[in-house]
Structure formats: structure tokens, C-alpha cells
Amino acid sequence: MLLTIIVALAIVAAFLFEAWLDWRQIRYVAAHRGQVPAAFAGRISLTDHQKAADYTIARKRLGVKQDVASAALSMVLLVGGGFALLHSAIVAMFGSGAVGSLALAGVLAVIFSAISIPFDYVATFEVEQRFGFNYAIMAERRGHGGSGRKGRRGSGETGFR
DSSP: OHHHHHHHHHHHHHHHHHHHHHHHHHHHHHHTTTSOOGGGTTTSOHHHHHHHHHHHHHHHHHHHHHHHHHHHHHHHHHTSSHHHHHHHHHHHHHOSSHHHHHHHHHHHHHHHHHTTHHHHHHIIIIIHHHTTOOOOOHHHHTTOOOOSOOSOTTSOOOSOO
């Protein structure tokens, strides 16, 4: 029981620290959005600087949401008994030897990777597109070909700016 409490506190502490760092970055970027840093003055317009600041804030906010999902998954697996359930199922199928250990590691890798898929989708097709950094379309994302560039065929336009 004590170990469970320690693990839960560690997950919460790690999440809170990451969230604090992200919100601190968001506040800093928002506070300095209105002026191009002196090191970049003359090379970057205020409009481009504000666009970059807004993009950074949007990505950080999405990152905080992803951190919430990851922390929740960690709690379910480590504190809620999900890991023990997975371990039992893997041992029943593959045994407790090397194959079972590899299978458990593989299943955990798939689970933790799968949690990022919706956030990657939003980052690519909503956030980046909103700021003009992404010209991919769904068919290209799904592997149906295409150059990844937007524009009229044969016009010489690529969509890149």
C-alpha cells in the first residue's frame, strides 16, 4: 500500500512539475508576444514574431492536455491495477520468461504510443494548419500518395511560403 501511494505521488508530482513548466513558458511567451527580441530585431517582423508566439502557446496548451492523458494512463496502469492485469494476461499467453517480458514491453509501448495518436493528429491537422505550417491533407497522411504540397497541379505552385 505504501508503495502504491509513493508511485501515485510520483506520477502526480511529475505531472505538476511539467504542467508548471509549460504554463510558465506560456505566460512568458504571451507576455513578450508584443515585441520582437532585440537579437532578432530587423530580421523578423512583429507579425511573424506574434504568429510564432501564438503557435508556441497553442502547442504548449496541447502538450499540457497530452500530459494529462499520459498521467491518467500511468495512474490507471500503475495504481489502478492495469499493469498487473496486463502482466497476468501476458504471462498466461507467453509465460514469464524472455518472450513474456518482451511481449509485455511491446504491449506497454503500443499503449503509451497509442495515447499520443489523437494529440499528434490535432497538432498536425489543426494547430499547424491553423498557423500555416502544414500543407498535408488526410489522403496523404493515410499513405495514399501525394507530394505533401498544396497547390494547383501544373501551376508551379507548391503551397510553401
